Amino acid sequence: MTFQDPSFILFTILIIFLQFLAATTSLCRTFCNNIPINYPFAIDDGCGAPQFRHMLNCSATDLFFLTPSGSYKIQTIDYNKKTVVIFDPSMSTCSILQPHHDFIMTEIQSVTIPPSPDTVFVLMNCSIDSPVLNHYRSLCFNFSGHSCDELYSSCTSFKLFHILSNATPPCCFTTYDTVKFMSMNILDCTHYTSVYNVDSLKGVGPLDWLYGIKLSYNLPDLGCERCAKSGGTCGFDVETQGFLCICSTTTNATRDCGNK
Template identity: 70%
Template sequence: MHHLLTPFTIFKLILLTLHLQLLQAIPIHTLSPCKTSCGTIPINYPFSLEDGCGAPQFRNMFNCTTTELFFQTPSGSYKVQSIDYNKKSMVLYDPSMSTCSILQPHHDFLMTDIQSAIIPPSQDTVFVLLNCSIDSPVLNHYKYLCFNFEGHTCDELYGGCNAFRVFHLMTNSSPPCCFTSYNTMKFMSMNILDCTHYTSVFNSDKLRGVGPLDWVYGIKLSFSVPDTGCESCGQSGGICGFDTETEALLCLCSSFTNSTRGCAAGTGSMISEGVYNAPWTRHQVVLLVVVFLHMVIGLL
C-alpha cells in the first residue's frame, strides 16, 4: 500500500521547516533591544542606555530616570539638556554650579581621562574661576592659563550679577577671577586653584557686548562618531552595538525585521559577530528534500 503524503501535510511540513530555520536566524541580541530615547531626548549611536548598545567608548556614561537623562562623571551626575547629533554636541547643566543668579557651595567639575579625550568640553565653553586669592596659581606662575573672554572683566561679573556681588561687598573691592578652559580644572582642583567658586558658559564666541545676566550658563561637550559602518548596519534594519566582554563591534538585528539577510555579517566595516545569517538557499534545499521524500514514499 502506498503511503502518500497529502498536500496539506506537505504544506504543514514546509511551514514547520521554515519556522525552525527562522528561529535559528534570529540573533540572541533581539531579546534586549536598545532604547532610543530618554524623555524627549533621542538616544542614537554612539550613545546608549544599555550596556552592549552604542559604541563601547561611551559605555556606562549615561543614566536615564523616568523623564531625564544624566551624564555620569567622577564628580557627579549632570543633567543633559540637549543632544545635537548633526553638530555633534551635547549641553549639560550642573545643578551645583554657581550662576549669575545663584551662588552654590564649593564644587569641582571633573571628567575621566576617556571622557575628556572623546567627549571634551567644546572650544566655545569657558570656565570662570571666581573669588580667587592673590596667591592663586592662575594669577602667578600659571597666569597664562587665563585669557581674555570677549572683553569681559571681573568687575563686570561682580557688579552685574546679584549672586557674585557678595564677593565685592566682602572685600570692598573686586577679587581676582580667571576665564579659562576645562584643562585648567582637569589638572588642578578648586582647592589648588585657590578660588572659591566657578561658573561656566557656552557659545562664548557670541557673547561679546552681552552682559553676564544674558549669558548661556552650562557646559557644552563635543563628540565624534566612530566610523564603524553603522550607516550600513542601520540601513539593513540593525542597530550598532558591541560584545560586552570583548567590545567587538556588532550589528544588532531587530526582532521585528523581516529580513535576515539585510541585517547580517558583511555590512560595511562593521564586525557583525553574533548576528546569524541564514541564506535563503538553505530554505530552498530543505524544501527540495521534503519534496524528494514525498516522491520516494509515493513510489513505495
C-alpha cells in the same frame, strides 16, 4: 490542572507575556523622555559605541551624563554638530551662589567627549596667591572683552563678592584643561561657573550668558551607517567590545542585517 483549566490558560498567557516583555526590553531604547538616544550613545548596555558605555543614565524625568564627580543633567544632544550640553547642579550661576565643586571626567571621557573649545570655565573670588594669578597666569585669557567687575556687578549672586571684599576680587576666564589638572583647592578660588557658545557672547551681559558645559565628541565610522541602512541597530559585544549590528532580539551580525 488540565489544558481547559482557566488557571492553566492564565498561566500560559502570563508566560507568553513575560517572554514578549523580555524580548522587547532587550532592544536598544531610542528615547529618554523627550531626548532622542542615537549612536554613539545608549542607555542600554551593548548598544551604541563601547567608548561611551555607562556614560548615560535615564531616570523617570531626566537624562544624565555620568562622571566620577557626579551626575549632570543633559539639556540637549545635537547629533549633527556632535555636541552635548550638560548642566552642573553644583556650580554657581547669576541667580545662585554655591561652594566650589570640581568637575572631573575619566581619561576616556577627556579624550572622546571633552568640553568644547567654545566653553569657558570662570574661576571666581580667587585669592592673590592663586596659581592662575601668579606662575600660571597665562592660563587666564580675555573672554570677549568681559571683565571680573562686570561679572560681579551684573549678577545678583556674585555681588556678594563685591560686598564682602569692598573691592573687585580676581577672577579667571580659562579652559577645561586648567580645571582638569588643578583642583579648585589648588586654584584657590572659592566658586566657579561655566559658559558655552562664548563666540557669540561679545557685548552680551552675564545675565544673558548660556550657563552650562558643552561637550564635543567625534568617532570614526566603524560600520554603523551600513548597519543602520540595513535595518539594524548599532551596538557592541559586551565581552569583547567588538562592533555588532543588532538585527533582532535574537540575531546579531558583524556588519549588517542584509542576510538576516
